[in-house]
Amino acid sequence: MYFGIVVFPGSNCDHDAYYALSVNAGISVDLIWHKEHTFSRTYDCIVLPGGFSYGDYLRCGAIARFSPIMDEVIRFAKNGGYVIGICNGFQILTECNLLPGVLLKNTSLSFICKDVFLKPTAISPFTQSLTYDDILRIPIAHGEGNYFADDDTIKELEDNEQIVFKYCDNAGNVTELANPNGSIKNIAGIVNKKRNVLGMMPHPERYSDKILGCDDGLKIFNSFINYLRLI
Amino acid sequence: MKKFEAKIRITLRKGILDVQGKTVENALHSIDFQMISNVRIGKYVVLNVNANNFDEAMQIVESACKKLIANPIIEDFQIELSEI
Secondary structure, eight states: OEEEEEEOTTBOSHHHHHHIIIIISOOEEEEEETTOSSOSSOOSEEEEOOBOGGGGOSSTTTTGGGSTHHHHHHHHHHTTOEEEEETHHHHHHHHTTSSOSEEEOOTTOSOEEEEEEEEEOSOOTTTTTOOTTOOEEEEEEESSOEEEOOHHHHHHHHHTTOEEEEEEOTTSOOOSTTOSSOOGGGEEEEEOTTSOEEEESSOGGGGOBGGGTBOHHHHHHHHHHHHHHHO | OEEEEEEEEEEEOTTSOOHHHHHHHHHHHHTTOTTOOOOOOEEEEEEEEEESSHHHHHHHHHHHIIIIISOTTTEEEEEEEEEO
């Protein structure tokens, strides 16, 4: 099984994702420079990592979306290939319309770096082995993570059960107080309609090794890898 | 070929909470500018474009705005174009 992690200028979670997937999850991983035009092998999944691609200039993800490799990523996703966008990766996925909506500035206007709690709220390839009772502790680190979409889009996301992660408290209650950034409906992660593209603001790769004090992030990667092994 | 300058004003679309604007508005109220309301903060982009005529230049800038400079989901843009 091979995953590819795209490295943009300004990515800073690429190596964390590499470590989490290769060492913690035990799969083969390539780093793919954004200037490449094609993939050099067949991948089971492409990861767009967190960071500040192109310095977050203009809008987060807006310029990375036009990096040469992105045409290949978009083609891959449209053919049903699995893509995971974490934090800045999520912002890039919304900018290239692989996922609906947009990530606005946090309502507090602050960059927030802290642990939050998440709960899976829909079944998807990425959350297959998780249950609705799982409460995951995962860090966030972003200034623009406030998920926004118009009413029709939110209704569509709900009707199609595309909201896969919501911010909750440590008891699993989805409350306003547990919402760190003002996201509509406490949205922390969504999938596209075909359910092969996941975008999430929290960083599972940062909590994938027990030595860090928590490996709840690994549960998400393992859930997805188990799914891939079964299909 | 003529040269034009485009001044592009980008603002968050009406109805989208502008948290920066709201924060500045609250700060203004706290220093006795209660008469000020509806503060919106945006971006201002200036660029030059080579084109055969005004309409073509406008078309190019509009297309650039839709494709990259603004995000139509959340932002409106206004273009002021002049030949230089």
